[in-house]
Amino acid sequence: MNKNSSNIMALAPNTPNKRETVCIFGTGDFGRALGHKMIQSGYPVVYGSRSTQISNLIPKDAEVLSHAEAAQKAAVIIIAIQRQHYNFLTPLAEALHGKVLVDISNNLKLNQYPESNAEYLAQLLPGSKVVKGFNTVSAWALQSGTLDASRQVFICGDDVEAKQMVMNIVRGLGLTPVDKGSLLAAQEIENYPLQLFPMWKLPIFLSLGLGLFFFFYCLALDVIHTYIYENNNFSFFIAITVPNRVFPAMALTLLGLVYLPGVFAAIIQLYRGTKYRRFPDWLDKWMLCRKQLGLIALAFASLHAVFTLVIPLRAFSSWRTSRKIISQALNNETEPLDHTNAWLSDSYLATGMLGFFLFVLLGITSLPSVSNSVNWREFRFIQSKLGYLALILCTAHAMIYGGKWFLNPSAYKWYLPDIYMLSLVVPCAVLVVKFVLIFPCVDKPLTQIRQGWERNPRYSE
């Protein structure tokens, strides 16, 4: 049977590997890296170059010709030159007429030029079909073959067939093309590789500032105050005890900050009586980084969980336990079980664990592949219902934990409240206002406004 098939194979021996020639203009780093990769993937490559001086740097199996000659050899031409040299292409307009030009350029900063490089190229050479692509791939990754990051190549262009041809080459190189539509998307695609977690900046700086404040506050009360007034050097608290007081405070405050803008938005809408006016800018920005704030809060909550579970393994903890037991044993007494204390201890742990569990659930549903597989109604259900439940449980966790100390003057070192009291401010404020907002007399007009109703329609404007 095999024989049979190979007989017929002989009729068209090299069909399965017929890859069409690709032309590359420019022999810079990225042009060479792309050429290497294409030759490896079976594409004949022709370089278009001003001189043949530098030809020994480029891949061995590639041909090097003048620009015009090289352009004739291929239907797809990759423009691996910098934007500021694009105008040297205008004399070649004739040779490039009808060709697919792939703009792979990147800029040095966001929105450097008024229009994207690809659109600029399309204006220079109206007779060619410009496709944007490959700019999101790293030359180093192409070269070393270690594309362990995203294999996605964003493609856009006005000509559907030209886009198809480029997408086929992308697939031929073992990458995944992603169609981003018409050339209008080029600006976005060119900005894409330049950004470094743009949505994360605000939340990270915010939590860094808050974290440092909490850390020094806690350090002052728990280590320095103890050292001064009780003459105990508990400097090793810096490793676990202090962080484990800062982490939950951060988690709770940030979780409160996730739900605070929603409450503000509701109040603003109720006050204005319409939803058809934009929120103030700061609120818009805040609402857009709620997901990031929530994920950072989750990170702190996870750290708090691990730092808490590790407590029984600490040398300090086993020293304290044994000291307590020995003093009881030496006094010949056995403490009876304090039921109130057992209740408090267990319910504080239970609310914390359940809150953390819901919090992790929220985190999982914010993974892109999970949130893409739920509809809007389901997403709202999880993020709103489960989110508020998590907030309530975590707030209760902190309240039961602190419970008996709220009214105890000895808890206020230097007349300052303890850190868990500070961390309760934001979530309690959110919960109180939210509680008011779900009263029918407030909820009804709010729902109407959100469905498009207006208190004072703008007839007069």
Next chain:
Amino acid sequence: MNKNSSNIMALAPNTPNKRETVCIFGTGDFGRALGHKMIQSGYPVVYGSRSTQISNLIPKDAEVLSHAEAAQKAAVIIIAIQRQHYNFLTPLAEALHGKVLVDISNNLKLNQYPESNAEYLAQLLPGSKVVKGFNTVSAWALQSGTLDASRQVFICGDDVEAKQMVMNIVRGLGLTPVDKGSLLAAQEIENYPLQLFPMWKLPIFLSLGLGLFFFFYCLALDVIHTYIYENNNFSFFIAITVPNRVFPAMALTLLGLVYLPGVFAAIIQLYRGTKYRRFPDWLDKWMLCRKQLGLIALAFASLHAVFTLVIPLRAFSSWRTSRKIISQALNNETEPLDHTNAWLSDSYLATGMLGFFLFVLLGITSLPSVSNSVNWREFRFIQSKLGYLALILCTAHAMIYGGKWFLNPSAYKWYLPDIYMLSLVVPCAVLVVKFVLIFPCVDKPLTQIRQGWERNPRYSE
């Protein structure tokens, strides 16, 4: 260089932002929200409206015309009116001829009409190209710009070019179009936003019922029985001890229920001697929700893990430890290490942890993005091989835990078995039957049947 490029820019100053006019029929909430968003994204918007009375509600920069006039201004018309008013479009058939009509309507319940709204629209206006889309996006999310949920917009339609035009607009608004094929898919797309975790209902109700039963069963045996017969008020067990007996029982039972239908299916196929007859309806439904059952089981297993790790932090636990140690100290004795007990304790913990580890691994591979990146063979390997290994480890965990109590009459309070015995019923049944099924004399015919062989081919039918 910049100068150079901007000179050429001047030739076609507004090319990069040329967005084609979009027409919207209907000035209801969604129509206005969409219009706002489009204007923000640079699209000129024309509203088609019966009257200009309500024109002040709509975005400032939009034009408002009569339906026929508005239709002339744009190639794409968004039909933001309700299905029951579609027939008023029939007189406009001429004006809408050749236009792309985007049906964005939703129904109030699943499968409300015999055909989808988009197909109904296509029947009414056979000369227009109907595309379904945007109905899965929330007006509120569009309005407030906080699209933190899915940015996917499902699109379907019979005309490829019309679909392309709508997909370009979707991308222009910063959303991700997902092509769902021909207009036949409209019914599914219209049902999509209405559902609320349809696959989760059965598993959640099942585990709710089972959970309540286990909770009260355990409450009766562990709290009420102790109160009556030992006169100990351990009501605080409700917070951690009782849940931590219910959670593992739930996890183990649900994990067994994940593998039970597969065992049933094998028995039915062996009995029937063919795979070409449908399973009974209940089995089909059960098999379809195995993934959900497994994830709920994983949730309970995770809760069990956290509730167990927290034990040393409980006030009750430290009280019990110190009481035990003090009584030994007062009696001047030191208990020697019980090696059997050390073996049992360690192997019970180790099997539990390894089982939980595999369980989490199964959970991770059921994330959409992970399961999409493995092929069928790999998926079967993980879910079947690793899944059964996890089931065996977790069952062993429960058995070693309970080990010595099985034959001890004092473990049967009120002559009832303990909760962990109940939880072993389903997984043990599954494992025993599965053990029989892998015997060659049973496995061979089963494999043949699954490859298409039939014991009694239906020649006679």
Next chain:
Amino acid sequence: MNKNSSNIMALAPNTPNKRETVCIFGTGDFGRALGHKMIQSGYPVVYGSRSTQISNLIPKDAEVLSHAEAAQKAAVIIIAIQRQHYNFLTPLAEALHGKVLVDISNNLKLNQYPESNAEYLAQLLPGSKVVKGFNTVSAWALQSGTLDASRQVFICGDDVEAKQMVMNIVRGLGLTPVDKGSLLAAQEIENYPLQLFPMWKLPIFLSLGLGLFFFFYCLALDVIHTYIYENNNFSFFIAITVPNRVFPAMALTLLGLVYLPGVFAAIIQLYRGTKYRRFPDWLDKWMLCRKQLGLIALAFASLHAVFTLVIPLRAFSSWRTSRKIISQALNNETEPLDHTNAWLSDSYLATGMLGFFLFVLLGITSLPSVSNSVNWREFRFIQSKLGYLALILCTAHAMIYGGKWFLNPSAYKWYLPDIYMLSLVVPCAVLVVKFVLIFPCVDKPLTQIRQGWERNPRYSE
């Protein structure tokens, strides 16, 4: 209103369900399974068969005709026959002219034939439009309706419209078509279902070997040595203590092995003075499985975390604690807090937890859906910066843990170093070399080389 719509419905009663007839050549297992599924989804199915003998095995509602007759009934013909029988199709070339032929065949091993089955079919029948598809779906899954694995169907073909038709059918069956480009991709699609974690083989065998070595090494030192020289039978250490010494050693060594090839690559590039020569084969392979190595390391780190947290729950641990406390109590003494020890214990735990936290973060960003949503720069930042930070923290964790034992002769049982010392070798080597590489005098030429500069350009070649 409903009435209105159903009146109009009556005009075209069966439009919404008009599915075009599909023809299936071949009545083998997969052909029948596909036919069943298609009939369930509303497609009329016609089988093309040599004889009508076996017709009773196929779905009831399907028609069975001769091949030529069946082909006439449908535009899409599914070729559910094996490659070795393809040549019987050549006489049917006329009947199949212009038809869309769907090649669904799979091979028994990777790259079994010189060209893919689909390309072979296209050569045999040049007048037909061949599309590859459905081969990645399991017949068993189609049959039983339990497609809980990937619903993706890879499609490729040279004719865009033919591909569209097949993709519509795929969607009609409730599956998700994924366009893989031209027929050149058929080879890859045919190989896809045959592979079983190809990238995981090397890392798994490596960690299996390393794990076994560490296990027996640790068993010898911790259990056998103790048994021989101290006459203590600690065989139960096999369940938790020994694994919990092997797991962290594995995690740390494997994490070191993730970063070792990057260091090698830098040294090779510095030595060669160019990046334009391929790395040795072993280094290439190693670099390609870094992600897998890292995930296995993460698995071991997670097991280490859980096995450590469970320590206070062990019977051995509570026995040891109580023995220690009782001996103190009986001697009437109270040990004072050892501050150095408290510092060491706390900082060893804290570095471990922070390192593990960063490690989990790295694991989450390597989920496909997450790594697809970050650009190259962000990916490099996470994997390189955070990765090295995790490596430093984990190495510090092991060093502080072992700290005082390094120079203590009693720690060297049988003159062998303890397992944690072995596990430090690789990460320390990586960190030392990396430390040298970031010196400006080394980093500068390396950066230049990676940007395309060459020390000895190959002018002479």
